[in-house]
Amino acid sequence: MNDVAAAAGVALKTVSRVVNDEPGVNPATAEKVRGAIEALGFRRNDGARTLRRGHTSSIGVIVRDLADPFYSTLTRAVEEVALTHGFLVFTGSCDESASRQRELALAFCARRVDGIIIVPVGDDQRYLEPEIHAGVAAVFVDRPATNIDADSVLVDNVGGVRKGIEHLLARGHRRIGYIGDAPEIFTAGERVRGYRETLTAAGHLIDPSLIAMASPSRQGIRAALERMLLSSPSPATALFTGNSRITVTVLRELAELEASGQGLERRPALVSFDDFDLADLLTPGVTVIAQDPARIGRTAAELLFRRMEGGNLSPVRRELPTRLIPRGSGEALP
Structure with missing residues (x-):
């Protein structure tokens, strides 16, 4: 800063005011200081500035x-x-x-x-x-x-799931599967609570075989889908997925089940918690509970x-x- 002051022909305090955008410097003088800063390649020492001001x-x-x-x-x-x-x-x-x-x-x-x-x-x-x-x-x-x-x-996780489950119930679905993340995660626990509370409030019993809660893996989700859609004497007609990563994996596994000829006659209805890229471009588009x-x-x-x-x-x-x-x-x- 001493070199800048000497080059601009001003006091060191004037350079300090210009560097720190403080008032009280004549515009012409400030311009002269900036010119000297540019010519000399001066850079402010933010470490020292931090020590003086007490924050970063x-x-x-x-x-x-x-x-x-x-x-x-x-x-x-x-x-x-x-x-x-x-x-x-x-x-x-x-x-x-x-x-x-x-x-x-x-x-x-x-x-x-x-x-x-x-x-x-x-x-x-x-x-x-x-x-x-x-x-x-x-x-x-x-x-x-x-x-x-x-x-x-x-986010209102419970209320969001309630919207999705009520949406499916209004269309006549009674066997609604839920695939969520590990239950110890706060959002996962809140979302499955919304699922349980909404079905109970509508007068439906909770079927544990229609609930899968675990850290998402392709193998685990495939097993859950086979249990809910193929092995059960009363298969799920709809699914609610607890986040977009799970939803994408579910869509992949449903496509494979359809192609494998294992007995999946039609896709279940699907609502996802979380929107995701291209969800609107799939056929059909994916209905979502969108966060912001x-x-x-x-x-x-x-x-x-x-x-x-x-x-x-x-x-x-x-x-x-x-x-x-x-x-x-x-x-x-x-």
Whole structure:
């Protein structure tokens, strides 16, 4: 900065004001300083600036898998909000590993991020309490935190499934299979709860043979479909799938069952929780319960910046709605 001041013929304080976009500098003088900065290739030392200001103008985002379109869309929305505040975003995937998520979160905090947005994994996030008490803002998305009070942005999972099951019941389906993710995952547990509660409220008994809950695998989903559609004396006439990854695998396995000649005479009606690319271009199009990952990301980021602005605020829990998009697969009759 001394070289810039000498080249521009101004005081060091004037250069500092221009570099940090502070007021009080004559426009012509500021232009002269910028010219000197450009000529000398000067770059601001953000590390020193951070030490002076006490924050880094950065936040961390940790999701299950950045390659998943749901989480990539959510993260992009967080970035858009952060950009308006002049903040950088660091991201990481934990792949449903609680230990990996903890390592990432503490690594971000060690690098002095000002806030962190997390899709929580595991049953205890108390390791973040010292960081929050030290001033790191935290917002949990998609799932609530456990054993810690913090802001969260969730989706109405139970209500979303209710819409889908009622949609199938209204078309005369009574044997509705449910294929979901591992039950220990919050969203998976909430969605199968919505399935059970909706059928019970409609006066139907819950048939355990029509429910499959496990970490998605092609073999497991194939076995569930064969049990529900081929082996049962009273096969399912409709399916509800708990997320888009499961839905895509179900569609592949249904196509193979049809081609194999194993006795699948007609496809069951299908409703998916989560939309996905090309769902509207299939024949028939896939009826979905759509979330809005961009809205989830924006809401979480806005809560985070509100939290970073300070004040004695009580933890906030936002639950966003879903919407039913009928495209054909969920409208098939029994």
